[in-house]
Amino acid sequence: MTEGRRGYFIRAEGITKIYSDGTVALRDVDLEVRPGEILGLLGENGAGKTTLTKILSGLLPPTKGRVVSPRGPVRFSSPREALDFGIGMVHQHFALVGTFTAVENVALSHKRPFSPLHLEQTRRKLEALMEESGLRVPLDVPVEKLAVGEQQRVEILKVLSRDVELLILDEPTSVLTPLEVDELFELLRRLRDEGKSIILITHKLKEVGAIADRVVVLRKGMLVGDFKAAEASTEKLAQLMVGRPIETRLGRPVELSEGPMPQQAVPRGEDRAGPGVLHVEGLVVKGDTGEVAVQGVSFDVHAGEIFGIAGVEGNGQTELVEALTGLRPAVSGRATIGGTDVLGKDPKEIYRLGVAHIPEDRWKLGLVLPFTLAENAILGVHRWEEFRGPFSVLKWRRINAHVRELMERFGIQATGPGAPAKSLSGGNQQKLIVGRELAKDPKIIIASQP
Structure with a gap:
């Protein structure tokens, strides 16, 4: 953060969030977001990062605690109210209308979105933003026909078009190329220098060192670290995230390097x-x-x-x-x-x-979100004799045991086999898909952006 800059833009005080299925996502969390600062928000899958930022951006109400600004307590009943206040969030799962173009999706977040004059103004603003940020997308193609990375760029441009004071990005680099990541980070630095507040949710420790001014670490819904990025080594961050030193199978702590990965020879031909x-x-x-x-x-x-x-x-x-x-x-x-x-x-x-498929879009192709973990875990294998009894009646006791094995093996954090898939964090949803596909004992695994 720039020296001499004082105060805060918004602050979460004693935030606790308990979902209807009993999952405790956050426990008495305090977080201060300051102007002119890039805040790296770290944590394992299910640590509460997305839940906390959804509360800040008006998508979820806290069970306990409050959000305050220098003008007093604030409570957003919708993302639109948060946007009007100056808070915008780019979600890991996109909030786009598939049949609309990029221009129409961006216009949708404004009042009187589809008047010809406003659509033309939106187009000109998007063209200027793309030139400035390097985040280029086709403007006149329905977004459902765009690749996942292109859809993410539309989301980022949509929020930037609202001139927000706090920009929250949930895993924004997951489907960007290294060049696109550099361009995005350069944009974030410019926004920071203009006095904007930025929260970057990420699992990538190298990104924190490259872009963040301050780092906050959540573990199991609790805040366990809040310090300047310059004071945090990757080993310290990793240990805070998991609660213990990370060790190899040989029992030695992992040394995390910021340098390039060593090259490995790839066997060719008859080898x-x-x-x-x-x-x-x-x-x-x-x-x-x-x-x-x-x-x-x-x-x-x-x-x-x-x-x-x-x-x-x-x-x-x-x-x-x-x-x-x-x-x-x-x-x-x-x-x-x-x-x-x-x-x-x-x-x-x-x-x-013998093919297993881990799709790039887990919501569209990987899961049925209203289904439980148990139901999702047997998609594609529900006709196996292991899970089906006489008259095709499903063996729920065996299925639930299978799900518990997957939860244990892949570290899926959920209340149990009966929890709906939509209640899981994005990372835990991905673990469920990976676990289900690997449990098939496939001959070949086709994994797209896993």
Whole structure:
């Protein structure tokens, strides 16, 4: 924070949040947000980070405690009231209308959004913001046809267009390229220098050191650390997040390095780890706009191998994964798993070949949010004899035991198998999907932005 700057923009005092299912998300948390400062908010999955910021941004009421400003106590009954006060939040899961364009989604957060004059003003403001921030998106394409990373940029631009005083970003870099992250951070520094307050929720300790002025750590709903970023080592932050020193299997503490990862030799040719599992040849796939998104792609994936696909978001990765998992038809080409052609097959048939799919959009493709953990944990395997009895009656005792095993193995924090998936934090929802897919003992795992 700039030396000499005093006071605070908003402060949370004694915030406790207990959800209707009995989950205690926050316990007597105090947090001060100051002007001209980037605050890094750290914590494990389910630590309460998102819940706290949802209270600050008007999405949730606290069970106990209050939010105050220099003008006195404030209580927001909606995100619009928080926006009018000067607080905007970019959520990990986007609040966009899929059939609307970027311009229409941004205009929607303003009064009289769809008058021709206002739409034109919104377009001009977005064009200026994109030029300034480097966050570029197609303005006239329905956002449901955009890649996840592009949708996130629309969310950031939407909040910036309201000229907020406090900008809250929940895991904003999760689907951005390194260049886009640098551009975003440069924008955040400029906003800070203009006197704006910024809360950055992240799991990436390196990001905290690169951008934050102050760091707050939550663990199991309690505030366990609040200090200047310059005073915090990555080891200290990691220990505060989990409550113990992080050790390797050899029993030695992990030394977290800020330098580049060591290079590893990748076995090639006859030195590969095992036989071919996935063969893709000349694959052509169209995107939602009708244009070719994947053009003549060929590759092989072998058993015992991690095969990475890199690229800027929106360059065909989504369409490639959807074609391989039966969610999108291919125009031409060939793709086989274990020698069996998979193009044009139903996803159920493909999964029976030993494919596990961890989708990039967990809300759209990974979970049924109103369903319980138990119901979500058997999606795709509910017909297995292990979970189905005579007359196709589900064996709920076995299913609940299976869910408890997943909760233990993958560290899923929930009240139990009967908790609705929508009550979990984003990280715990992801753990549930990963656990479910790995429990299938697959031959190949296709993971998109996991």
